[in-house]
Amino acid sequence: MKSNKELFAELDTFIEEKHNDPSELIAILHKAQGLFGYLPMNVQQFIADKLKINVSRVYGVVTFYSFFTMVPKGDNVINICLGTACFVRGANDLLARVEEILKIKNGETTPDGKFTLTTLRCVGACGLAPVMQINDKTYGNLKVDDIDGILSQY
Amino acid sequence: MKKINSREELLALYEQYQSLLDLRKEEKDVSEKYHISVCGGTGCTSSNSLEIVEELKKYAEIYHVADKVEISITGCFGFCERGPIVKIFPDHTFYVKVTPQDAEKIIKQHIVEGKVVEELLYKNEKGEKISKQDNINFYKKQHRIALRNCGLINPEVLEETIAVKGYQALAKVLYEMTSDDVIKEVSDSGLRGRGGAGFLTGQKWRFAKAAVSDKKYIICNADEGDPGAFMDRSILEGDPHSVLESMAIAGYAIGADEGEIYIRAEYPLAVHRLEIAIREATEAGLLGDHILGTNFSFHINIKYGAGAFVCGEETALIHSIEGKRGEPTLKPPFPATKGLFGKPTNVNNVETWANIPVIILDGGKKFAELGTENSKGTKVFALAGKINNVGLVEVPMGTTLREIIYDIGGGIKNGKKFKAVQTGGPSGGCLSEKDLDTPIDYDNLVEKGSMMGSGGMIVLDEDDCMVNIAKFYLEFTVEESCGKCTPCRVGNKRMLEILTKITDGNGTEQDLADLQELAHVIKDCSLCALGQSAPNPVLSTMQGFMDEYIAHVRDKKCPAGTCKNLVNYEIIEKNCLGCGLCARNCPVNAIFKTDRPAKNPRLMAYEIDGSKCVKCGTCLHKCPAKAIIK
Structure with missing residues (x-):
């Protein structure tokens, strides 16, 4: 450090x-x-x-600019794509599930500083919609049931 | 690469490097040597395609065929739905949904034994396996100009770009043509800006040339902000040199010696490839000072966006490059007279740039043979949403929506019914079934209440509520409005409030009238294109799907069953098996057993308590007898 x-x-x-x-x-x-x-x-x-x-x-x-932030982010940044392609394939349900598991809202960081949850508009991987990124890794073709397993890896 | 000092040297290298592409040019079924291209676009790398490359290389060693096979990454094949894509040359076998675990099979079976790996082939709607790319319906009607090199060359190797005539258009311009010749050729092509508004490119260049100044700029707009559009990213990732070459050509035509590429921070791979391309091209004397031994110099810098949709608007983009807030300013003055740092500036978008080398080399008239009367050439569409074949498709202007959605796109996912297609992103509109046979070009789309935009095309099915879709786009615009002018900042927010009221079930018919009035005021009074086009999704859905709006406000029903407040779940007693699966899975215990017999008379039927129900839909999905309706 x-x-x-x-x-x-x-x-x-x-x-x-x-x-x-x-x-x-x-x-x-x-x-x-x-x-x-x-x-x-x-x-x-x-x-x-x-x-x-x-x-x-x-x-x-x-x-x-939405890319800049004045509050520190957590160790792992979760980005849920809310572009149109992801939206019509159920991205909102993914967001709701992540919010439910981490007990934070979009834009917030968990009290232990482990996760920050944000959304973005289109990563351009529409073929994989709905898409979630954690740090640099992209998870595609997601279903609500996949979220628990993915988050538990971090 | 060593410096290339003249056009002759470039042409000699072109001949010399042909051997790099030998395997990829002619199709042959039997071969001693193979070339494996693995898609390295964002979609496929997200599904571990780079790992596939490593595994292929590893197994090529293990099976002692490393000298028999070249393995490289390439740009986006466009068929993102089936990624990662692996294509084998010279037999043109096209493997889809490949995983790193398949690498051994590909090497052992295909390369060593010469047998196609059947299970990795694409299967069409009828379940037939198709081994060659050209025989897949997705590709049959496509005509690739802007995407010509994506999926063919390795974008990180300049030699391969030179082998596909890269920088020859620039050489032709520098050695044979005057700046007026160049502008005339581009004007003859009828090329219109591919970023949204569709302004004639040749005319734009002419204005910028006519401006008198000691310094001029060229800008590449790579701030692809429309959610659901990713053609610019794919071009930058798959064929970055075509954009650099064209910017230099435009620099020569208007008299600029500096270019800026303004790119989204969300596209790290495209930035990476551009950085490599600029470095290699500069080393080779194809950019920088005294290009190809001439007196023409042109330098290109990369500037990063920071997440603001409005920066796709050219005046806002220019302010952002200057390090300011990306707020638009009133035109005129147009950037062609007063642009970056107050100097004449020509802004074009990535896809527009990608067409230029072809126009210069083959002639503007040849390019103009394709397309409709006022929209020439091809257009790349990013086909996404509820469609079987998601991906990038490039078709001649004038192709109908039906051809794109059904012939190329393979129809609607899960056999559902088509409802609408949204074109043009947040600035565009929704087209309905009756518009399916309209030939697509700039003017027809505007006439139908939508627009070309950057080419996003989102297909919606019967489960999508059009009011909710309009609301989705409005949420986007409200978030992205820069706040400078009142109609956009306040007006769109009020529209969103009304839409939210309607989807919550509290709307009135007066709200519909208010929405329309407000929409027209915003369109007429906003400062920039973002505000002027923001009401389009609302107006076009009201035009094509007024019955859904009325159902929301009058009957308090959402016909698509999307708006939760307007949906009621119900168990049809005569179909209920009495199994209790719904009740066991209900997260809020809103389902209870009645004392009335179910379809199976030994069990009791179930019922939903509407006051407890949170409308999550779990019961509907769990019911084996489809006895639950909404």
């Missing part, structure tokens, strides 16, 4: 590589979220200072 200081140093290097260019803000936020796991205010302030822009602009961008 890297210390906070190391993480900021790495972020700093990345920003330097981008020549402190404010038009690279989104790439920088992607990098920062990769390093810290989320984008707390002090990270946003750090980026704003480095790019010589107002922190309000950084905050505006962070809150505009």
Whole structure:
């Protein structure tokens, strides 16, 4: 595990590589979220200072895009696809089952920090609908009864 | 690869690399050597196709045939429903639903013994096994231009792209054509933007060329946000160089030396392949400074989206590349005069780009031979939903919905009845049975109240409630509305509230009138295409399926049985066997035994207590006698 200081140093290097260019803000936020796991205010302030822009602009961008988050995520991120193809093949039932098992709602993290549950719009694997991703692994052609078994592997 | 310094050198390499594709070109039933292509698209890699490659290589060693067989990944075959796909050349045997455990069989039986592995073949609706790709109905009516190389070449090897005439169109442009020639060729083709609005590509380029500036930009819109559309991703994963080449061609035509690819963060594999492609092409002198030894230079960067549907709109996309909130601005000024960083910019979508090399090499007129009067060429559709053959299909414009859904798509899943097909994603609409024989092109779809959009095509069956589908799309738009203009931000939210009221069973007929009025106001007053088209799913379902709306508000019934508040489960006593399976499986104990005899007179019939029932449908699925209805 890297210390906070190391993480900021790495972020700093990345920003330097981008020549402190404010038009690279989104790439920088992607990098920062990769390093810290989320984008707390002090990270946003750090980026704003480095790019010589107002922190309000950084905050505006962070809150505009659904990919960025200001709350830490759990160890395993569950993404349920709610694209149209998955929706008509029963993705809502999968979501309900996961919510029931983990006792959290969409967008929340379990109290032990093990799982975060989110939804997204189309991973482009419509042939496998309905689809659920956990971290980088994709589970396709799911039925509600499959959920218990999959979650128990984590 | 070493630097290619001229068109002659490129053509020489083209000849030289033909040998790479020898096995894949001519179909032969008997061969000494084989080439195995394994699909490496997102759908198939999600089902472990990369592991299949490893296993195949392992068994090729074990059975001592490693020198007899080449094994590589390739781009999406399009037949995602049956993935992972493995194709064997030169005999063109097409294996479907392959697992890593099948690798040994493929090597031992097919490669060593020369026998087809029967159980991995595709079976058609009649249960007949079909061994060759071209004989499968899914492929018979397709005509592949944009997807021409997907499933043929290894996208991570530049040599293979060169062997399929990659970068020859760029070479032709640089060595033979003026920028006006290029624009004329593209105009002659009649190509219209494949991203949604369908604007004429040649005209767009002409405007960008006419703008006077010291700097211009080319943008590739790879922010494929329509849920259910994945053609752009497949092109980027399967044939990334075709997009890079075309961006450079457009750069030459309008006078730009820099290009940006704006891609969704959700597409890591496509990003990975693009990175490799840009690196290799730059090393080979096909991108970068002095391309192919000429004075033309063109650089391409990748910019990441961060999850905002509105960024598919070109002005919003441009703001996002500039590192700002992706909010649209009013047009004019169009990007062609004032775009990225205030400079003239030409934006096209991935599928549009993929058509350009073919137009340049074969001529615009040849391209225009395909299609209808005002929509030329082919269109890739992402066929999904309640259909047997989910996947990517590329057909000439003017093909009918019926041909796509029944001939190519193999009809509706589980023998259900077709109800509607949704085209154009959240901006499009639903077409019903009576529209099935309409030839599909840009104008016909708009006339029918839908639109081409990016080509998503979601098939719905009798179990889908059209009010609920409209609500689904509205939820999407409400979530994705950027909030800049009031009609879209507030109006869509009010529409969603009304729709929710209707699906909850509290709707009135006045609500239907309000919905329509509101929809027209939003269409007329929104700032960008997202808002202007957001009411389409509502309006088109109201147009084609008004009876369902009326059933919801007047009779408080959901004909499809989807809206839980409007569904009542009931046991038909004379059919009830009295087995009690329903009662044992009911999660809320809402089913009880009556004192009336069941069909089997020794047992008692069951009944559902409507006040306890949560309408989960478990009893309906468990009942062996189909005695439960909703």
